[in-house]
Amino acid sequence: MRAVRFRHAGGPETLAVEELPDPVAGPGEVLIDVTAAGLNRADALQRRGRYNLPPGASDIFGMEVSGTVAQLGPGTGGFTIGDKVVALLASGGYATKVAVPAGQVLPAPQATGLLEAGGIPEVAATLVANICMLGQFRPGETVLIHGATGGIGTFGIQLIKALGGRVAVTASTPEKLDTARQLGADILINYREQDFGEILEAAGGADIVLDTVAGPYLPANLRALAPFGRIITIGRQGGAEGTLDFAALMKKKATITGTLLRDRPAGQKAEIMHETHTTVWPLLEAGAIRTPTDRVFGLSDVAAAHEYFEAGGHIGKILLDCRT
Known part of the structure; x- marks a missing residue:
């Protein structure tokens, strides 16, 4: 081969x-x-x-x-x-x-x-494992996704909307944000010009932040959270270290979780794939996700x-x- x-x-x-x-x-x-x-x-x-x-x-x-x-x-x-x-x-x-x-x-x-x-497979399983299974997403909740137009972003916007959620996204250009809007995103944030933590706080907060940046985004991610919100870190594009305000974390009764999909045992991956098939495949077949x-x-x-x-x-x- x-x-x-x-x-x-x-x-x-x-x-x-x-x-x-x-x-x-x-x-x-x-x-x-x-x-x-x-x-x-x-x-x-x-x-x-x-x-x-x-x-x-x-x-x-x-x-x-x-x-x-x-x-x-x-x-x-x-x-x-x-x-x-x-x-x-x-x-x-x-x-x-x-x-x-x-x-x-x-x-x-x-x-x-x-x-x-x-x-x-990778984007669908990542989203189901972290938003649905770990994040315990419920209809009506708001999810913030960093990176609106990559694989995770384009798929995630559609999945969360199809499951009854509200979606906030960050991106670097108006063109990318327009793409996110067309896919169904509700809150559009240009991270080069706007403070996403401030915007989400004013909008009632995000119940889940799907974080691919880590490092310098930690304070703003925490500010962006609604009470009892969950930060789920799946990448560290901005760096592996950040500053955490424990008083703010405790006041919001928030949870921060770091997780990877790739190194999980085969049994866990099989469980995630089963849940992905159950959750995502009907939406693909119905045309709710492209x-x-x-x-x-x-x-x-x-x-x-x-x-x-x-x-x-x-x-x-x-x-x-x-x-x-």
Whole structure:
């Protein structure tokens, strides 16, 4: 098979497509002929040497794919050869084939093309795990999402609105905010010109802040919270350290949680994927959520894809077409 690894930590130019032995489906695994792999920020961090892979994970890049079932390992049920599927991975998605625990594989949504479906598993599972399961979201609540137009933002706006919530977003340009408005966002904040903490406080506060920045955003995130609100940190783009006002935290009876999806045990991922299938798939099939794809690159153009991703101008997902 063909797969992407890197020669050493560094820029996009360090990525290379290599010929490697084909994987085989082990017990309880599904072997997938990959159609598409989605790009995620963790891929860029891994390439720079700033993301430790979970124990036992392949050094092949990629955390989500779409494709067709090519082989079933011993003891694997629920799928047949040729089924169209999507999968959540610890790694291994930037390849023409990948073996995945069956619990992390779902039928591809029928309302979405198989290529575009490659950008669904990671964002959908991240949102369900953190907003619905950990955050205990309830209809009528307000959710603040930092980064309105990436994969998490574009999918999250639609998911929260479909579940009966109010959505506030931050972005860097009027154009990005207009995209967020078209997707259904209620409160639009240009973080370069406006204080999102002040705006959310005046609007009654956010019940959940889905935080991808951490570090310097901590004081404003806390100010933005409604009483009994929850800050759920899933990224640290702004830095790993911040200043916390414990008096403000206690006054708001707030909760701050840090979490990752990638390094969870297979059993937990299977539970999250089951909940994702139950919550998200009916909304996809009903057309309540669409999956914007910004651009598709060939597998051999992976360096250009990473360069484009890090430029930060994309709306929705960037995909790799992994078909040979």
